[in-house]
Amino acid sequence: MKGWISKDNILIVGLGLMGGSYARGLKRLGYRIEAIDTRRESIDYALQNGIIDEGFCYPDETAIRKADVIIFALYPELLKSWIEEQQHLFKYGLIITDVTGVKSCIVYDIQNILRSDVEFIASHPMAGREVYGVENSDDGIFRGANFIVAPTEKNTETAIEWCCGLGKILGFRKISVLTPEEHDDMIGFVSQLTHVIAVSLMTCNDNTNLVDYTGDSFRDLTRIASINEDMWSELFLLNKKYLLHHMDAFIFEMSSFRDFLAADDRESLKEKMRLSTERHSYFNKK
Amino acid sequence: MKGWISKDNILIVGLGLMGGSYARGLKRLGYRIEAIDTRRESIDYALQNGIIDEGFCYPDETAIRKADVIIFALYPELLKSWIEEQQHLFKYGLIITDVTGVKSCIVYDIQNILRSDVEFIASHPMAGREVYGVENSDDGIFRGANFIVAPTEKNTETAIEWCCGLGKILGFRKISVLTPEEHDDMIGFVSQLTHVIAVSLMTCNDNTNLVDYTGDSFRDLTRIASINEDMWSELFLLNKKYLLHHMDAFIFEMSSFRDFLAADDRESLKEKMRLSTERHSYFNKK
Numbered sequence: 001m002k003g004w005i006s007k008d009n010i011l012i013v014g015l016g017l018m019g020g021s022y023a024r025g026l027k028r029l030g031y032r033i034e035a036i037d038t039r040r041e042s043i044d045y046a047l048q049n050g051i052i053d054e055g056f057c058y059p060d061e062t063a064i065r066k067a068d069v070i071i072f073a074l075y076p077e078l079l080k081s082w083i084e085e086q087q088h089l090f091k092y093g094l095i096i097t098d099v100t101g102v103k104s105c106i107v108y109d110i111q112n113i114l115r116s117d118v119e120f121i122a123s124h125p126m127a128g129r130e131v132y133g134v135e136n137s138d139d140g141i142f143r144g145a146n147f148i149v150a151p152t153e154k155n156t157e158t159a160i161e162w163c164c165g166l167g168k169i170l171g172f173r174k175i176s177v178l179t180p181e182e183h184d185d186m187i188g189f190v191s192q193l194t195h196v197i198a199v200s201l202m203t204c205n206d207n208t209n210l211v212d213y214t215g216d217s218f219r220d221l222t223r224i225a226s227i228n229e230d231m232w233s234e235l236f237l238l239n240k241k242y243l244l245h246h247m248d249a250f251i252f253e254m255s256s257f258r259d260f261l262a263a264d265d266r267e268s269l270k271e272k273m274r275l276s277t278e279r280h281s282y283f284n285k286k
Numbered sequence: 287m288k289g290w291i292s293k294d295n296i297l298i299v300g301l302g303l304m305g306g307s308y309a310r311g312l313k314r315l316g317y318r319i320e321a322i323d324t325r326r327e328s329i330d331y332a333l334q335n336g337i338i339d340e341g342f343c344y345p346d347e348t349a350i351r352k353a354d355v356i357i358f359a360l361y362p363e364l365l366k367s368w369i370e371e372q373q374h375l376f377k378y379g380l381i382i383t384d385v386t387g388v389k390s391c392i393v394y395d396i397q398n399i400l401r402s403d404v405e406f407i408a409s410h411p412m413a414g415r416e417v418y419g420v421e422n423s424d425d426g427i428f429r430g431a432n433f434i435v436a437p438t439e440k441n442t443e444t445a446i447e448w449c450c451g452l453g454k455i456l457g458f459r460k461i462s463v464l465t466p467e468e469h470d471d472m473i474g475f476v477s478q479l480t481h482v483i484a485v486s487l488m489t490c491n492d493n494t495n496l497v498d499y500t501g502d503s504f505r506d507l508t509r510i511a512s513i514n515e516d517m518w519s520e521l522f523l524l525n526k527k528y529l530l531h532h533m534d535a536f537i538f539e540m541s542s543f544r545d546f547l548a549a550d551d552r553e554s555l556k557e558k559m560r561l562s563t564e565r566h567s568y569f570n571k572k
Contacts, residue, residue, distance in 0.1 A: 229559035273515035
C-alpha cells in the first residue's frame with residue numbers, strides 16, 4: 001500500500017456532492033482522479049470543470065483494475081452489492097474507504113465478503129450541504145468539520161493511519177478513531193436525532209400561517225428541515241437501533257418537562273433549564 | 287395623548303436588556319428617557335453611558351408623575367403589582383405598553399385594574415439576546431425582528447396606531463396586530479416550543495462526551511439552550527395552555543415518526559420528510 005506521498009491513482013465511485021468534494025480536494029493535491037457514476041451529466045460536468053481526470057458512467061474494467069485507492073461515495077445499500085460484483089477486478093493490496101453516515105450495519109458485512117488481500121477501512125466525513133450533486137460539490141465543506149475513522153479488529157494499524165491521513169490532507173479540523181458502534185451511537189444523537197426533531201417541528205402542525213412570525217430560534221431549529229428523503233430514510237433505518245434509543249430518551253425527557261409544566265412544578269422546570277445552560281456552556285467552550 | 291412627533295417624556299420601568307435597548311433606541315430619536323430599576327448598578331451604568339437622562343432605583347414619584355408614556359420591561363408577575371401600587375401617580379391620559387412575551391394572562395387583568403383614563407396597549411418585541419442586563423442592551427437587535435401589538439376590545443384605534451408607530455421608529459422589520467390569544471398560540475409554537483426542545487436535547491442524556499463530534503445541526507438546535515430559568519419558567523407557566531398544546535402535538539408527531547421507524551415503514555418516513563422539505567421551502571421564500 002502506498003503512502004500519501006506518492007501520487008496514487010484514486011477512483012471515486014459515486015460522484016455526487018460528497019464524491020465531487022473528495023475529487024476536488026484530492027485533485028488539488030495532485031492525485032490522478034477517476035470516477036464512476038451512473039449519471040452521465042455528473043461525469044460530463046466533472047470532466048468539463050476539471051474535477052476529475054477521467055470518468056465513466058458504468059463500472060469500467062480498466063479504471064477499477066488500475067486504482068490504488070477506491071473511495072465509495074454511494075448510498076449504503078448500493079455499496080455492498082457494488083463491491084461484491086466488482087471485487088474480482090480489484091488490484092492486489094487495494095485499499096478502500098467510504099463516506100457512509102452509518103457504520104456497524106455495513107462495515108462487518110463488507111469486510112466479511114471482501115477478498116483477503118484488499119482492506120476496507122471505514123470512515124465518515126461529518127460534512128455536507130443542503131444541496132446535492134457534483135455541481136454543488138466543494139471541498140471547503142471539510143474545513144472545520146470532523147472526520148471519523150471507524151476500524152474493526154480486522155483493520156491494520158497501517159490502514160487506520162492511512163485513513164486518518166486522508167482526513168488530514170482533505171482539511172478536516174479534527175480526526176477521530178471510534179469503533180463502528182461508538183460512531184453509530186454518536187451519530188444517532190448529534191445528527192440523526194436533530195434531523196428527526198427538525199422534521200417533526202415542521203410536520204407537527206400546519207405552521208405555514210406562522211411564516212411571518214418566525215424568529216432566530218425557529219429558523220435555527222428548522223435549518224435542516226429540507227431533507228433528502230431517500231438518503232435519510234435509508235440512514236435512519238440502517239441505524240434504527242441507536243436512533244430509536246435516542247428518540248425514546250428525548251421523547252421521555254420532553255414528556256417529563258411537559259408533566260412538570262402541567263403540574264406547575266416551577267422548581268423542576270428551572271432545574272432542567274439550569275442543567276441545560278450548564279451543559280451548553282461546556283459545548284460553547286470548544 | 288401625544289403623537290410621536292412631540293418629544294414625550296418616556297419612563298422605562300425595568301432597565302435590563304430589553305428596557306436598555308428601548309432606552310438606547312428612543313434616546314437616539316431625541317426622546318427624554320427616565321428609568322426605574324431596583325438594581326443600582328443598572329441605573330449608574332445607564333447614566334454613565336448616556337443611555338438614559340435620569341434614573342432611580344425606587345419608584346420615584348416625580349418621574350412617574352411627569353411621564354407621558356411608560357414602557358414596562360419587567361417580569362410579567364411584577365408588572366401587575368407595580369401598576370396596582372403606583373397608578374395613583376399616573377398622569378391623566380397616560381399611555382402604557384410592555385415588552386412581555388405572554389399576553390392573554392396579563393393584558394385583561396391589567397386593563398381591569400387600570401384607572402379608566404389610562405390606556406394599556408400590550409406589545410411584544412420579538413427580539414432578544416442570550417445575555418442579560420442593560421450592559422448588553424443594543425437597539426440593533428430590533429432590526430429584522432417582529433413587533434407584535436396585542437390589543438383587546440378595550441383598546442382605542444389611536445393607541446393601537448401609536449403602538450405600531452413605536453415598533454416602527456424602533457426599527458422593527460415587521461409590525462403585526464394580533465389578539466392576545468393569537469399571540470400566545472403563535473409564541474407558544476415558534477419560540478417556547480423551540481426552547482423546550484433545545485433544553486430537552488441538552489438534558490436527555492449526559493452528552494458532554496460528544497462535545498468533540500457536534501456539527502452544525504447540533505449547534506443550530508442547541509444555540510438557545512443557555513436559558514434564563516427564572517424568566518422562561520415564568521413565561522412557560524403563564525402560557526401553559528398553549529405551550530402544552532404545542533408540546534403534545536410535537537411529542538405525538540415524534541412518536542409517530544418513531545413508530546414508523548420501528549416498523550421499518552420507509553414510505554411513511556419519506557412522506558414526513560417530503561412534507562417537511564415542502565413546508566421549509568415555504569418558510570425560506572420569506
